[in-house]
Amino acid sequence: MIRNPVDKVIDTVVIVLIGLFALFCVVPMIHIFALSFSGNRAIMSGEVFLWPVDWNFHSYSAVFEDSSMMRSLALTVILVVVYTAVALVMTIMSAYALSRRNFTGRNVMFGLIVVTMFFNPGIIPNYLLIKELGLLDSPLSLILPLMVNAFLLIIMRTSFSGVPNELEDSAWIDGCGHFRFLLRVVLPLQLPILATIGLYSAVDRWNMFQDALFYINDKNLYPLQLKLYQMVINSQVNDATAQEGFNAATPIPQSIQSASIMFATVPILLVYPWLQKYFISGMLQGAVKG
């Protein structure tokens, strides 16, 4: 390819601009990371930028010693695991059935499901339902209302439709029913889409806090994100006064908050780079239909 000077300038400009945006995306997180490991004095004097100053683990020991924090973590892990399993099973069942061409009534059912994507009755009717079902202050309120995501269901159904009809016909002739066909043929062929949907469900459950805010009053049942909300955002008013009487041994709120933020983000950071391609493929498959 012929390279002229203008091309080189454009190349450089593009590299620099993309680099700047990439920094904009990660610098805040690296900074929080640096704060979480820094000493009180260094934080308060504004010396910390991208690397911890006066390395220490005070704030992390404070977070790990906080039993309510650990309880929230345990609860969240259980929630994520159970929710992902339930959501996957429910989505697989409906996606499989709705992807079968000779399924009488599938268009009606599919239509009923699509309608729910257009009209959202709002926060309060959902809240009243949870209340009537007696699920307020129950972890079930964080699982049951989200069991099937219509959008992810459509993605999975589209993918399942790609399994050739001939496979089903020959399986049927061999005396293999729907259940065996689904378990032995479809699912092994569809592992990537299962990974995609499972990951979306897990990350959503890990990150979401609004339903817990609405439905959970009992502090012992706070999932991690809601706990974090109370700690970091709701407490900002007290920060200024709390800082007046600090001593070197106890970490100041800022470093504890940074440590808590890292604590809730690290699992995502660990999972994300390896699974990036599944997330992207999910996004693209969703776009085809959605």
Added chain:
Amino acid sequence: MQTEARRAGASLPVKRRNGMAGLKRQWPLYLLMLLPMTFFIVFKYIPMAGVVVAFKDYNIFQGIWASEWVGWDVFREIFGMPQFYKALRNTLMLNVFALLTFPIPIILAIMLNELRVRWYKRLSQTLLYLPHFISWVIVGGMVIQLLATNTGSVNEFIKSLGGRPIPFLEDTVLWILTYTGAGVWHYAGWGTILYLAALTSINKELYEAAEVDGASRLRRIWHITLPGIKPTIVVLFIIQIGHMANISFEQPYALQNGYVMDVAQVISTYVYTVGIQSAQFALATAVGLFQSVIGLILLLTAELISRKVNQQGIF
């Protein structure tokens, strides 16, 4: 036996497939749909019916159905409330600011497409997509850590240089910019994915031909790249317009604070405050219903426009 039934079914006209053979083959599918359909009825359709609360004098002890009908009274009440208009105005305003950032993912995608160093492209994509997976609570926490007037790192830095701290989170105009910036941080990188996918489908020969004809790189971007992703741009723009009246709960709620409620109270957070915190269920349901109906109308209009412009619908 099953095999025979299947063969018999196959040779019959299509209509007859719904007979005994069809049912025999289909019952597992109905079984599979049983729980998911129950889910949709209970958790999606019952709340839809629950919007009748907006037309009732809802009394917790009587329940939804026994409460008295009041017609449009509740709506008359909300249309007389200044806070309702303020929440509506803020919702539209914050969405307009978000709409102003609409070109950012397009520019990023075009630049990523022009990157020739493979590893650099890969690395930047990974970093650009990352913020999308960070929860709003954490984004809100980071915003406070960075931008708070007293303790935020940015202001510590300004103070150490002898400057005056900037009230990013307390000044209404600065808060709107902070909100919009946090939105860009969270969405812009991830938003490039659809454009990048559209870019890969542009015929490479077009670029080669243009180069032979002596078209400069910028001209190639203008005459080939942009027209190539134009349909994607149009569809995504229409979708965003269709969502003008809707606003998520988590982003504004995690970013708002007491100083800026004048511009930060949006419909979703207002419904939460009025409905769940103050238990004025009928009022809050009516506000939510108003938003849902406007949202539905906008979305269907967007769909119609998309069909006209693009010869294809969004959905």
